[in-house]
Amino acid sequence: MNTENKSIKIEKKEEIGVIILNMPETMNALNTGMLQELDDSMTQLEKDEQVRAVIITGNKNFCTGANIKELKEKHPAEAEVFSRLGHKIFSQVENMEKPVIAAVNGYALGAGCELALACDIRIACKNAKFGQPEVNLGLIPGFGGTQRLTRLVGIGRAKEMILTGRIIDAKEAEYIGLINKVVGDEELIEKAEEMAQVLAEKSPIAVRIAKGLINKNQEIKKGLEMEIVSFSECFASNDHMEGINAFLEKRKPRFKGD
Template sequence: MLNVENLLFEKQEGIGLITVNRPKALNALNRATLVEIDSLFEVLGKDEEIKAIIITGSGDKAFVAGADITEMQQMTGVEGRAWGRLAQAVFHKIENFPRPVLAAVNGYALGGGCELAMACDIRIASEKAKFGQPEVSLGITPGFGGTQRLPRLIGRGRAKELLFTGDMIDAEEAYRIGLVNKIAAHQNLVETAKEMANRIMLRGPVAVTLCKAAVNEGLDVDLESGCAYEAEVFGLCFATADQKEGMTAFLEKRKPAFRGK
C-alpha cells in the first residue's frame, strides 16, 4: 500500500476505509492530499478484495472543511484553473470508481469537502454534519465540480440558492433536499456506513458496477440514449456467472454465492 501522510487507510472485510487526516486544518484539501487520494484510488482499483469504499474525516469537527486557502490565496488565474482541474480529475476518478464509494460525513463538509462528498455514490451524514458551498464569500466560484453536481442532486433552483448565498445547512436540511441519503448518530456514523456497504456487497458485484455506470452515463445524455445504454448493460449481465447464480439461487430458494464474474 502507498505511503501517505494526509490519509489513513484500513481494509476491513472487503471495505476500504479512507480517512482524510489533517485535523489541525479541519481536514482541508491541499495539493498533496488530492494527489494522495488520486494515487490511493489507483491502487484500490486493482485490489480485487476491495468491494466498497468509505471516505470520512479525522476528528469530530470536520469531514473536509474545504480546500486549503493558504495554498490558494496567491494563485494566479492560470494556477487556479490548474488547481481546479486537478481536483476535478480526482473527484471524477472517485465518481467513476467501479465499486461503490460512500461518504461518511462526520462534520463540516464545505466547499471542496461538499464537492468530495457529492463525488461519492452515497452520502451518510452525522447528525452534527454541516454542508455548504461558501466560495462566493471568498470572491470565487466552486471549482471542484460544485456548480455541476449540486444541481444534479438537488435541482437547479435549490442549488443556485446555496451557491449564490454561500449559506451552510445542517444534516436535517441536507436530507430534506436530497443532498444526503441518510442521517446517523454521530458516534455510529462509520458503522452505519459499513452496514450499508455490507448490504450492497451481498448483491451481484458486476450488476452493482454496471448499475453505477448506467446511472452516471445516463445523467449526461438524453433519456432515449440513457435507456439504450441501460439495455446494453442489461444484456451484458446475461453473459456473467453472477446472473446464472443469482437466478438459479432464486429458483432454488437459497442465498446466491456471487463471485463477481
C-alpha cells in the same frame, strides 16, 4: 490492512476499503499534496480485487474545502491546474467501478461538499454541516459543485446554496436530498460499514454496470469543463483577493465587483 501517508489513512476491513482524510489540524482542507494522496488511495483500492465497496470519511471533520492559503498564491493559470486536478480525482471517485460512500462528520464545505457529492451514497451524522461558501471568497465551486449539486437537489436549491454560500445542517441536507441518511454521531462509521457490506454482497458486475449507466445519463462533462475555466477566471478579480484576505483576517469582505 492499514496504510498511512502524511494526510491520508487507508484501512481495509475484508471487502470494505476505508479512506480517512487525516489532517485534523487543518480540518482536512485540501491542498495539492493531499489531493494527490487521495488520487493514489483511490487507485490502490480500485485495483484491490478483494475490495468491493469504499468509504471516505475524515478525522474529526470530513473536509472544510480547499486550502485557502494555497489558493491565495495562485494566478488564474495555476488555479486552472488546481481545479483540473480536483476534477480528475473527484471524477475518479464518481466513476469508480466500485460503490463509494461518503461518511460525513463535522464540516463538509466547498471542496469537501463537492467530494461528498462525487460519492454514490452520503451518510452524515447529526453534527454534520454542508455548504458551498466559495462566493464569500469571490469564487465559485471549482471541483464540480455547480454541476453535481444541481443534479442532486435541483436548480432552485443549488442556486440558493451556491449564490448565498449558506451552510446547512444534516437535517436540512437530508430534506433537500443532498444526503441519503442522518445517523447518530457515534454510529456514523458503523452505519456506513453496514451500507458498504450490503453493497459488497451484491454482484460486482451488476453494481458496476448499473452505476456506469446512471452516471452516463447525467451528461455533465461539458458543464464540468466550463466550471474549470470559470473558476480560474475568478482568480483575475480584485473581489477574489478581497475575499481571501477577508477570510484570513477574519472580517467581512467588501466586494466591489471588479
